[in-house]
Amino acid sequence: MVKMIDITEKAEVYREATATGFIKLRPETIKRIREGLVEKGDVFTVSTIAAINAVKNVPHLLPLTHNIPITTVDVQYVVEEDGVRVYVKVKTTAKTGVEMEALTGATIALLNIWDMVKKYEKDEKGQYPYTVISDVRIIEKIKGSISESRS
Numbered sequence: 515m516v517k518m519i520d521i522t523e524k525a526e527v528y529r530e531a532t533a534t535g536f537i538k539l540r541p542e543t544i545k546r547i548r549e550g551l552v553e554k555g556d557v558f559t560v561s562t563i564a565a566i567n568a569v570k571n572v573p574h575l576l577p578l579t580h581n582i583p584i585t586t587v588d589v590q591y592v593v594e595e596d597g598v599r600v601y602v603k604v605k606t607t608a609k610t611g612v613e614m615e616a617l618t619g620a621t622i623a624l625l626n627i628w629d630m631v632k633k634y635e636k637d638e639k640g641q642y643p644y645t646v647i648s649d650v651r652i653i654e655k656i657k658g659s660i661s662e663s664r665s
Contacts, residue, residue: 518578524609529657531604533616535650537624538597543634548593554630561626562589565602568622569615576618582608584615589623600624601653613652621650 539547547557554560566587573581588603602619604612624647628635635645 516578518580519610521580521609526607526609527657528659529606529608529611530655531611531613531616531652532654533602533613533620533651534599534653535620535624536594536597536599536648537627538644538646538648539627539631540635540644541596543631544593544595544597546634547598547631552630553633557627557630558591560630561591561600561623564626565589565600565619565623569602569604569619572615572618576614579614580608580610582606582610582612582615584612587615587619589619598624598627600627611655611657613655616652617650621647624650 546552550556566589568575569584569587573579584604584606586603586605588601590601590603592599592601600620600623602616602623604616604619606612628645628647632642632645635642637643
């Protein structure tokens with residue numbers, strides 16, 4: 515039997531989750547990203563829009579999640595020596611958490627980066643021997659009032 519969990523009796527409270535993930539890229543690709551030389555455009559702007567859209571569409575992608583009001587999505591990138599790390603923080607005031615939204619946003623941001631730079635990542639056979647998405651996980655979850663969670 516499959517069913518959505520009943521959250522009717524739960525109280526609405528402030529909730530926040532931050533997810534991260536990493537995409538390993540060739541040094542030449544990282545250089546192109548840093549210099550704004552990716553043919554498809556600004557990698558981080560497009561990936562941020564993709565992440566936000568993904569967060570807002572989680573109930574359509576994961577059928578047993580609840581449709582909750584997203585109050586904000588913050589997407590950040592850190593360009594590292596061997597790739598790009600993404601952080602997606604999602605906030606709401608709802609009866610259930612936003613972990614799936616944060617994880618989905620981070621994953622889609624990473625997939626979008628791959629899509630935008632795949633031309634530079636392929637080897638002579640059209641394969642991706644270097645490119646890897648990894649370490650997608652929740653790094654922080656907050657439940658309760660904002661003032662309580664910060665103290």
